[in-house]
Amino acid sequence: xSVPQYRKVAAAALAAxxxxxxxxxxxxxxDSADAGGKVTITVDCQPVGAQKELLKxxxxxxxxxxxxxxTIVVKSVSVGEQCNNPPDFTARLAGGTVTDVFYGYMxxxxxxxxxxxxMDITGYATTDTIPTWDSVDPALKEVFTDGGxxxxxxxKNYSMGLIYNKALFQRAGLDAANPPxxxxxxxxxxxxxxxxxxxxxxxxxxxxxxxxGWHFTSLLYxxxxxxxSADGKKAxxxxxxxxxxxxNLKDMRYGDNSMGSRQLLQWGDxxxxxxxGKVGMFIGAPDATQAIVSQFQGKxxxxxxxxxPGQDGPAKATLGGGEGYFFKKGLSPEQVKAGLKWxxxxxxxxxxxxFDYVRAKPQNYPVGLPQPLLFTGGSDAQKQELELxxxxxxxxxTNFTAFEANPVPIKGEPRNAQxxxxxxxxAMSGVLTNPNxxxxxxxxxxxxxxxxxLAAGS
Amino acid sequence: MALTTAPGATRRPGRPAPPPRQTxxxxxxxxxxxRDNLTGHTFLIGAVACFAVFSWYPMVRGxxxxxxxxxxxxxxxxxxxxxxxxxxxxxxxxxxKNTFVFTGLALVLGYAVxxxxxxxxxxxxxxxxxxxxLVYLPVMLPPASALFLFKFYAYDxxxxxxxxAVLTALGLPTSEWMQSPTMTMPAMVLASTWMNMGGAVxxxxxxxxxxxxxxxxxxxxxxxxxxxxxxxxxxxxxxxxLALLAMLQIVATMQLFIEPLILANGxxxxxxxxxxxxxxxxHGFFQNDLNGAAALGVIMLVVLAGFSAVYVRLTARQD
Numbered sequence: 001x002s003v004p005q006y007r008k009v010a011a012a013a014l015a016a017x018x019x020x021x022x023x024x025x026x027x028x029x030x031d032s033a034d035a036g037g038k039v040t041i042t043v044d045c046q047p048v049g050a051q052k053e054l055l056k057x058x059x060x061x062x063x064x065x066x067x068x069x070x071t072i073v074v075k076s077v078s079v080g081e082q083c084n085n086p087p088d089f090t091a092r093l094a095g096g097t098v099t100d101v102f103y104g105y106m107x108x109x110x111x112x113x114x115x116x117x118x119m120d121i122t123g124y125a126t127t128d129t130i131p132t133w134d135s136v137d138p139a140l141k142e143v144f145t146d147g148g149x150x151x152x153x154x155x156k157n158y159s160m161g162l163i164y165n166k167a168l169f170q171r172a173g174l175d176a177a178n179p180p181x182x183x184x185x186x187x188x189x190x191x192x193x194x195x196x197x198x199x200x201x202x203x204x205x206x207x208x209x210x211x212x213g214w215h216f217t218s219l220l221y222x223x224x225x226x227x228x229s230a231d232g233k234k235a236x237x238x239x240x241x242x243x244x245x246x247x248n249l250k251d252m253r254y255g256d257n258s259m260g261s262r263q264l265l266q267w268g269d270x271x272x273x274x275x276x277g278k279v280g281m282f283i284g285a286p287d288a289t290q291a292i293v294s295q296f297q298g299k300x301x302x303x304x305x306x307x308x309p310g311q312d313g314p315a316k317a318t319l320g321g322g323e324g325y326f327f328k329k330g331l332s333p334e335q336v337k338a339g340l341k342w343x344x345x346x347x348x349x350x351x352x353x354x355f356d357y358v359r360a361k362p363q364n365y366p367v368g369l370p371q372p373l374l375f376t377g378g379s380d381a382q383k384q385e386l387e388l389x390x391x392x393x394x395x396x397x398t399n400f401t402a403f404e405a406n407p408v409p410i411k412g413e414p415r416n417a418q419x420x421x422x423x424x425x426x427a428m429s430g431v432l433t434n435p436n437x438x439x440x441x442x443x444x445x446x447x448x449x450x451x452x453x454l455a456a457g458s
Numbered sequence: 459m460a461l462t463t464a465p466g467a468t469r470r471p472g473r474p475a476p477p478p479r480q481t482x483x484x485x486x487x488x489x490x491x492x493r494d495n496l497t498g499h500t501f502l503i504g505a506v507a508c509f510a511v512f513s514w515y516p517m518v519r520g521x522x523x524x525x526x527x528x529x530x531x532x533x534x535x536x537x538x539x540x541x542x543x544x545x546x547x548x549x550x551x552x553x554x555k556n557t558f559v560f561t562g563l564a565l566v567l568g569y570a571v572x573x574x575x576x577x578x579x580x581x582x583x584x585x586x587x588x589x590x591x592l593v594y595l596p597v598m599l600p601p602a603s604a605l606f607l608f609k610f611y612a613y614d615x616x617x618x619x620x621x622x623a624v625l626t627a628l629g630l631p632t633s634e635w636m637q638s639p640t641m642t643m644p645a646m647v648l649a650s651t652w653m654n655m656g657g658a659v660x661x662x663x664x665x666x667x668x669x670x671x672x673x674x675x676x677x678x679x680x681x682x683x684x685x686x687x688x689x690x691x692x693x694x695x696x697x698x699x700l701a702l703l704a705m706l707q708i709v710a711t712m713q714l715f716i717e718p719l720i721l722a723n724g725x726x727x728x729x730x731x732x733x734x735x736x737x738x739x740x741h742g743f744f745q746n747d748l749n750g751a752a753a754l755g756v757i758m759l760v761v762l763a764g765f766s767a768v769y770v771r772l773t774a775r776q777d
Contacts, residue, residue: 086743086744087739087743087744090742090743090744090746090748091743094748110746111746113530113531114528114529114530114531114746115528115531116528116530116531116532117531199616199618208722208723208724208725208726209723209724210724210744261615261616261634262614262615262616262637263615263637263727264636264637264722264723264726264727265723266723266724269723329531416745418744418745418746419744419745419747422549422725422740422744422745423548425724425725426725426728426729429725429726429727429728430727430728433634433637433638433639433727433728434639434727434728442728448548449548449549452546452547452548453547453548455546
C-alpha cells in the first residue's frame with residue numbers, strides 16, 4: 001500500500017472509529033419485549049461488587065424472581081455504593097439515563113417531576129402487582145404523590161434519634177441502658193466522654209456539604225421549631241428555638257470542648273470517626289449503625305439508640321425521610337407492571353428480599369433494627385415483618401428499646417430542602433469553628449439568605 | 459541545550475514552493491481543492507468532531523439553557539430570569555469575592571514562586587535532575603490524593619497536624635487552617651501551589667535556558683548583581699512566557715473547584731471557601747437548578763473571555 005493510500009485508509013478508519021464510539025455512547029434500553037413475549041426492565045441500585053453478600057443476595061433475588069415470573073427479565077445496574085449520590089442522580093436525570101425503575105429519596109419527587117422523567121403509576125399500583133400494597137403506610141404513599149397521582153413506591157422509611165457508643169458510655173461511667181433524653185443531659189454526657197481523651201468527641205455534628213443544614217433541621221424540630229413558616233414563604237428559624245439549637249452546640253464545642261477539634265464534617269467524615277470509636281453520640285437514623293459497621297469498620301455491639309432529645313423533656317418532633325423507586329416515563333404497561341412486581345418481591349414482601357431475615361441473619365448486616373417502618377401498625381404485613389425480625393435478630397434489639405419505646409412525632413423535610421441546607425451549613429460551621437461566633441448574626445444572615453432564595457423561587 | 463533556534467536565525471527551510479499543478483487546482487474550484495486535500499480533511503474530522511461534540515456543543519447548549527427553565531418536563535424561554543435569580547443568590551457575590559481573592563493570592567504566591575524556583579534550579583550546578591524530579595513529583599500525584607494529604611495531615615486543626623506541630627516546635631501560635639475563615643484562602647493557595655507548580659517550573663526552566671549566556675556575561679561585565687540580572691535580563695527575555703503563564707494561571711485559578719470541594723468540604727466555614735465553580739455545582743447538582751447553573755457558567759465564561767481579551771490586547775501592544 002502506498003503512503004497516500006495508507007493515510008487515506010487510516011483517516012477513514014479513524015473517522016469510522018470515532019463515529020462508532022460516539023454511537024456507542026448513546027444509551028437505549030427500550031427493548032421492552034422480545035420475540036418470545038418477554039418483558040425486560042432495567043433497575044438500578046444493585047449493590048456494588050465490594051458488597052459481596054448484598055450483591056449475591058440481590059442476584060439470587062433476581063434469579064428467583066425471574067424463575068417465578070418467566071416472562072420478566074430484570075437487568076440490574078449498579079450506580080455506586082450510595083445509590084443516590086445527589087450529583088450523580090441529577091446527572092442521570094438530566095441526561096435521561098435513569099433506568100426504567102430508578103431509586104430516589106423521598107425529597108426527590110419534585111426534581112424527578114421537573115426533569116420530565118416520572119411516570120404516573122396510579123392505576124398500576126394495586127394488590128395485583130404489590131400484594132402488600134394495602135398494608136403500606138398511606139403517609140408514605142402520599143410522599144410520592146403529586147396532584148393526586150402516584151409517581152413512586154416507598155421502600156424505606158426512617159426517623160432520627162440519638163445514636164450512642166455504649167462502650168464509650170461505660171468507660172465514661174455513664175448508664176449505657178439509659179441514654180440522655182434532653183440536650184442538657186447530652187451536654188453533660190458529652191463532657192464526661194470527651195474527658196476520656198484520645199481525641200474522642202463526646203458529641204459530633206455535621207457542618208458541611210449540606211449535611212449541617214440537614215441536621216440543624218432535625219435539631220430544630222426537636223425544639224419544636226420549623227425551618228419555614230406554615231405557608232412555606234418565609235424562613236422561621238431566627239427565633240429562640242433556632243438560637244437554642246446553636247447555643248447548645250456552641251456550649252459543647254467551646255464551653256466544654258467536648259465535640260473534638262476537627263469540624264466541617266459531612267456524612268462519611270463523622271461515620272469514619274464513629275467507626276474508629278472516636279464519637280460518643282450523634283443524631284441519625286437506625287441504619288447509620290449499619291453504615292458504621294459495613295463501610296467504616298465499626299462493631300454492632302458498640303452502638304445503641306435512644307429517642308431524639310428535647311430541650312427540657314422529650315423532643316417535640318424528629319426529622320423523617322426515606323427512599324423509593326420511580327418509573328421512567330414512556331414505559332409500556334407491561335414494563336410498569338413488571339417493575340412493580342419486582343419491587344413488591346424485593347422490597348415489600350415479608351420474608352423476601354430486604355425482609356429475608358433468615359438469609360441476612362448469618363451475614364454481616366443487622367437484623368433487628370427498628371426500620372424500615374413501611375407498613376401501617378397492626379397491618380398483616382407489619383405483624384409478619386415484626387415477627388420475622390424478632391425471630392432472626394442478630395443484633396441486640398434491647399439496644400434500640402429506648403428509641404422504639406419513646407416514639408417522637410415525625411416531621412418531613414422542608415420544601416427546597418437542599419438549597420436551604422446549603423445556607424444553614426454556614427450557621428452550623430460558624431458556631432462550630434469560631435469561639436466568638438455571634439449566634440444572632442449567624443441566624444439573621446441565614447434567615448435573609450433563605451428568604452432571598454424563597455423570593456427568587458430557586 | 460537550546461530548545462528553539464538562536465535569535466536572528468533565518469526562516470526555517472520550509473516546504474518547496476507549490477508546483478504549478480496545485481496553483482491550477484486552486485483555480486479549478488473548491489471541489490478539486492477538497493479532493494486534493496481529502497486526506498488532510500479526513501484526518502481533521504476526528505479533531506473537529508471531538509471539539510464539536512465535547513466542547514462547542516456543550517457551550518452552545520449551556521448558553522441556550524441559561525435562557526430556559528425546565529419545570530415538570532416542559533422547557534420554556536424565560537429571558538434573563540435565570541441571570542436575575544442567580545445574581546440574587548446570597549452566595550453570588552461571596553463566591554466572586556472568594557474567587558478573586560484566591561486568584562490574587564495565587565498570582566502572588568503560585569505565580570512568583572515557580573519562577574524563582576526555576577531561576578534557582580537553573581543556577582544549580584549539582585543535583586539538577588534530582589531536584590527537578592523532586593519539584594515535578596507533586597504534579598504526578600492525583601489532585602484529590604494531594605488535597606486529602608493536606609486535609610488530613612497538614613491542615614489538621616489539632617496539634618497533631620503537620621503544620622501545627624512545626625509551628626508548636628518553633629514556639630509559634632498554631633492555626634485552625636481550613637476551619638478559620640481568614641486562613642481558608644491562604645491555605646487553599648498553598649496547597650494548590652504545591653500541587654501545580656511543577657509544570658510551571660519546567661516551562662520557566664525551558665525559557666530560561668533559551669536566554670543567550672552572552673547577555674548575562676555582558677550584564678556581569680557591566681557590574682550587574684544577581685537581582686539586576688534577573689530584572690534586566692531574565693524577566694525581559696522570558697516576558698512572553700511570563701505573560702502566557704499569567705493568563706493561564708488566571709483562567710485556571712478562576713475555575714477554583716476541587717480545592718474547596720475537598721479541603722473545605724464545599725463551602726467551608728461560613729461560606730469562606732465557596733467559589734464560583736462550586737456555586738455552579740451547588741445549583742446544578744444539589745438545588746435542582748441546572749438552568750441557574752448554566753447562567754452562572756455563562757457569566758463566568760464572559761468574565762474569563764474579558765481577561766483573555768485584556769491579555770491579547772496587552773501582549774499585542776508589547777510586541
